[in-house]
Amino acid sequence: MKIRRFGLGALAxxxxxxxxxxxxxxxNDSGGGDAGGDSGAIITTNGSEPxxxxxxxxxxxxxxxxxxxxxxxxxxxxxxxxxPQNDVAESIESTDAQNYTITIKPDLTFTNGDPVTAxxxxxxxxxxxxxxxxxxxxxxxxxxxxxSYDEDSELTGLAVVDDTTxxxxxxxxxSDFPLRLGYSAYYPLPAAAFEDMDAFGQNPIGNGxxxxxxxxxxxxxxxxxLVVNPDYTGGRTPVNGGLTVTFYATQDAAYSxxxxxxxxxxxxxxxxxxxxxxxxxxxxxxxxPAAVFQSFTIPDRLAHFGGEEGQLRRQAISMSIxxxxxxxxxxxxxxxxxxxxxxxxxxxxxxxxxxxxxxxFNADEAKALWAQADAISPWDGTFKIAYNAxxxxxxxxxxxxxxxxxxxxxxxxxxxxxxxxxxxxKITDRTIETAFRTGWQADYPGxxxxxxxxxxxxxxxxxGDYSSAEFDQLLAEGAVDTDLDSANEKFQQAQxxxxxxxxAIPLWYSNVTGGYGENVSNxxxxxxxxxxxxxxxxN
Numbered sequence: 001m002k003i004r005r006f007g008l009g010a011l012a013x014x015x016x017x018x019x020x021x022x023x024x025x026x027x028n029d030s031g032g033g034d035a036g037g038d039s040g041a042i043i044t045t046n047g048s049e050p051x052x053x054x055x056x057x058x059x060x061x062x063x064x065x066x067x068x069x070x071x072x073x074x075x076x077x078x079x080x081x082x083x084p085q086n087d088v089a090e091s092i093e094s095t096d097a098q099n100y101t102i103t104i105k106p107d108l109t110f111t112n113g114d115p116v117t118a119x120x121x122x123x124x125x126x127x128x129x130x131x132x133x134x135x136x137x138x139x140x141x142x143x144x145x146x147x148s149y150d151e152d153s154e155l156t157g158l159a160v161v162d163d164t165t166x167x168x169x170x171x172x173x174x175s176d177f178p179l180r181l182g183y184s185a186y187y188p189l190p191a192a193a194f195e196d197m198d199a200f201g202q203n204p205i206g207n208g209x210x211x212x213x214x215x216x217x218x219x220x221x222x223x224x225x226l227v228v229n230p231d232y233t234g235g236r237t238p239v240n241g242g243l244t245v246t247f248y249a250t251q252d253a254a255y256s257x258x259x260x261x262x263x264x265x266x267x268x269x270x271x272x273x274x275x276x277x278x279x280x281x282x283x284x285x286x287x288x289p290a291a292v293f294q295s296f297t298i299p300d301r302l303a304h305f306g307g308e309e310g311q312l313r314r315q316a317i318s319m320s321i322x323x324x325x326x327x328x329x330x331x332x333x334x335x336x337x338x339x340x341x342x343x344x345x346x347x348x349x350x351x352x353x354x355x356x357x358x359x360x361f362n363a364d365e366a367k368a369l370w371a372q373a374d375a376i377s378p379w380d381g382t383f384k385i386a387y388n389a390x391x392x393x394x395x396x397x398x399x400x401x402x403x404x405x406x407x408x409x410x411x412x413x414x415x416x417x418x419x420x421x422x423x424x425x426k427i428t429d430r431t432i433e434t435a436f437r438t439g440w441q442a443d444y445p446g447x448x449x450x451x452x453x454x455x456x457x458x459x460x461x462x463x464g465d466y467s468s469a470e471f472d473q474l475l476a477e478g479a480v481d482t483d484l485d486s487a488n489e490k491f492q493q494a495q496x497x498x499x500x501x502x503x504a505i506p507l508w509y510s511n512v513t514g515g516y517g518e519n520v521s522n523x524x525x526x527x528x529x530x531x532x533x534x535x536x537x538x539n
Contacts, residue, residue: 354499
């Protein structure tokens with residue numbers, strides 16, 4: 001299968017251009033409007049109940065992210081290939097990759113009629129960065145001057161020039177900063193949001209292709225209804241009438257609805273159907289590489305997993321997992337065993353990192369490492385991997401647990417939580433007392449995005465609270481390097497630190513395995529596994 005690499009492309013040397021993203025297309029080049037269909041038809045798709053209220057700076061999981069990306073428009077968006085295209089931005093200019101002038105398009109509005117201005121971005125970013133607001137995505141603002149992890153502070157690096165212009169001063173050059181700006185943490189907010197942020201999160205006012213269908217559009221744990229935003233003029237203008245995102249209890253239920261004609265688009269086939277879905281759906285089946293990485297995390301705070309003992313046990317557990325067999329048997333070849341912490345579709349990926357042999361199945365070495373750890377402190381209890389039961393994970397969790405159990409001779413099993421939101425709440429609150437399923441669907445197409453948010457000290461999605469000065473230093477060196485190849489080399493060296501410490505246990509790279517119904521057409525899945533809903537037509 002051919003693997004497409006997504007990356008910085010034209011942004012490889014940000015400092016070399018004074019008009020970064022200044023000329024990017026803002027028209028919908030998908031041709032979706034030529035496919036016919038009912039422009040008022042509602043597209044039905046699957047999803048999961050968001051963990052938190054729908055606030056861009058406080059949403060770092062796929063359930064909420066899927067919705068936010070449809071109801072908001074950022075400075076840029078990513079097309080099907082992962083290339084950034086201007087959305088709200090007219091231009092993003094820099095001569096040194098540290099100081100940026102951002103001009104937004106005039107006469108844009110939120111769905112309540114308020115104008116989208118430079119203040120809409122500056123105020124939203126300051127809210128997201130403020131310590132006392134405790135936002136999950138605050139980490140994404142740490143490179144802007146004035147950010148603090150220790151006290152409330154204004155982002156002094158942000159300055160409003162006029163209604164359509166603001167400037168950004170970073171603490172040091174960041175070669176991929178413009179590429180980051182399509183991520184939801186950087187979305188604008190209307191003034192109404194700051195009057196009551198909790199209420200806003202239940203009924204958000206956006207500026208994107210879609211908007212909530214009404215005050216009761218979000219039926220918690222059931223579905224959310226979106227309709228087209230008639231005032232959106234960007235490159236993602238919908239050719240349908242809206243979306244209904246149904247929160248299924250299981251992926252099997254979603255697949256049954258797809259087969260029965262009650263669901264239009266499914267972005268995750270249940271493992272029970274891997275062997276049959278391509279024959280079931282024919283040319284409506286989707287199986288393509290995507291920027292998705294799967295793992296499970298073992299927090300340092302768990303007994304037996306701190307210090308030298310913990311490092312030995314992590315290595316032993318990793319080498320006790322037969323990834324090749326599991327991806328063949330459980331996933332029917334729709335996954336590829338991981339050799340790093342990123343994705344093969346991202347520029348800079350390498351399958352020859354030093355220390356990557358710890359990700360290979362080696363029963364004898366795993367047993368020897370476990371014995372060394374037992375010499376420090378004898379193991380007791382059961383090794384558990386927590387997962388959400390509504391996401392189709394039981395099959396692989398059971399297989400991984402059995403592989404660990406059979407190799408190391410210990411008790412190992414999965415621990416199911418009914419919903420994704422329940423599992424994430426325990427993880428976020430640090431009340432979970434087991435290892436837990438983790439993974440990453442890229443926010444933007446760069447190696448840094450797979451590494452910084454997950455493993456840098458204090459990072460927003462660093463659920464295991466990993467901290468390594470060596471890793472942080474290499475990550476920082478790569479981030480300021482304006483030569484893409486040199487930057488990626490630093491990121492690869494940073495990964496070699498991760499391969500020694502194993503804050504998470506890499507498992508495999510995921511293809512997007514999905515499908516769509518007979519009544520829809522022009523269905524395209526993007527670089528990050530998400531369907532381009534705005535292009536879909538329905539008869």
